[in-house]
Amino acid sequence: MMNTAIILAGGVGSRMGADRPKQFLMVQDKPIISYCFDIFQKHNEIDNMVVVVSEQWQGFVEEYAAKYGITKICGYAPAGKTRQHSIYNGLKCIEENAPDTDIVIVHDAARPLVSDEIISDCVKGATEYDGAMPVISVKDTVYQSKDGCSIGCLLKRSELFAGQAPESFKFRKYLDIHNSVSDEEIGLTAGSSEIAYRHGMEIRMVKGSERNLKITTVEDLETFESILKGVN
Template sequence: MEPSVAAVVVAAGRGVRAGGSLPKQYRQLAGEPVIRSSLSLLSWHGQVGAVQSVIHPDDRTYYDAAAVGLKLLPPVAGGASRQASVLAGLEALSTSAPDIVLIHDAARPFCSAELVSRAITACAETGAAIPALEVTDTIKRVDAQGRVTGTVDRSELRSVQTPQAFNFAALLEAHRKAARDGRQDFTDDAALFEWAGHKVTVFAGESGNVKLTTDEDFAKAEARRIASLADLRLGNGYDVHAFCEGDHVWLGGLRIPHDQGVTGHSDADVALHAIVDAILGAIADGDIGKHFPPSDPRWRGASSDQFLKFAVERVTKRGGKVAHIDVTIVCEAPKIGPHRDAMRKRIADIAEIAVDRVAVKATTSEEMGFVGRREGIVAMATATVRLPWSW
């Protein structure tokens, strides 16, 4: 049986060294908050069953904007130190008590899914494991005046990263013991775990899994993120459904009252279907009919939001991002204008992007053709996707 896994994302710090008016975990990096990369990675990871964020109470608005559309546990308030914040996250998970817990810093936006998997595997084998890199620079010991007093043997030294992985019950008890003893000086969870008498092993980290601390770090990270998603793709989608007897239509993820219904695949949401095909087209991954064939009874009457989530996940698994969605709905009725903003928000929530990255437009066919005769409804969509560059 596979172990159950949860993750604690530590995001309660203020990040003053990074500059700017926001805590560093909420600063924008290539168009999205830094913390969203970690939240998205962990919430989508197939082995992680729950993601518990720990935030500063004053940052809830920033956090909610960064976490929109992601499946996460409600955040909890952190403490005066990183150690206290981790304990708050662990206590919040104590009712479900996973087998393994990952502790990850919100300011490490370049962690990969492979690193998360390695952390889980290593912890399952040893009980506690942390990602580490060999120290390649020469290390000097210096005194208070800046004079070199010795050269340190670097063969036994490692620089460590997150996510750090532990047996949940053992880490929770170790944190509780440290709190009882008044110890608040541990720089990471591995140090605390060692102090409590447990062994910790290391596994291969990633050189790119850097922690953003200074303004210079952000400048480098911005350039790296833009360069890493240099493969810009555009995809187009088109869908049409006929009207039938009914009292509503589904459009853009919304149930809109109407004097007719529509026939077609699943709930016949032409807007979402066109968007799905546009995203799949951008990554050359077939179309909605390939992945969700109308002949399969599982999709009869199904909600189309799951199709859009699937398409976005296909992009995410390739290390990419959906950058923009533009959909045009063509019909004589119902009127789209009163629902436009709600559609934009719903599409943005499903696709896990900001609402200003979604455009919804509407027009009629000037009473020409089957649309003009009110026999059906059409949607056309364009999706912009960014993928890591590869040949």
């Protein structure tokens, strides 16, 4: 069985307010994306990586990969106009460069602390079902409001889960769905798994982790730095 990871590194990180996309910010003398590369490079269930990245930053990634022995990268795909378009570009790159792929694992470059266990659970979930995604329980009370001012209803917390990445899918089924739908539907997709379950794929939830944070804000970056200091 061949498993290929798509590393999404095309985001601009506008909420961070930095001079470069968040995945390329330096933390302890390494770009954030490098922490993802190291994890997937060392994981024995990952055979290949495809990196979705803007043309402006592809050279940076290629230089880093060559310098630090990231040998699993089999191709690069251009960033799309939405996250799901970027995923589709990554899928087409796999079709061209690693067509024997069985399972595709979609991960955000801005999630640099994903564990080996979560990756393995996602691979297993996509092998036994059509796909898998890590989730964590929602701790806070959640209300629904149509106008953003008044409470409409209280949602049942025990039935609510926050999705994380990576998300894994049977490659051919996932690619076929993207090939069959309109460009508009791809663009309106909110999460990697949405388009899959909407078109009949059975997606398994696996255990995520609070530690598997996505770096979106300055506060997230500070949390990541604190965790690294604790590890080291």
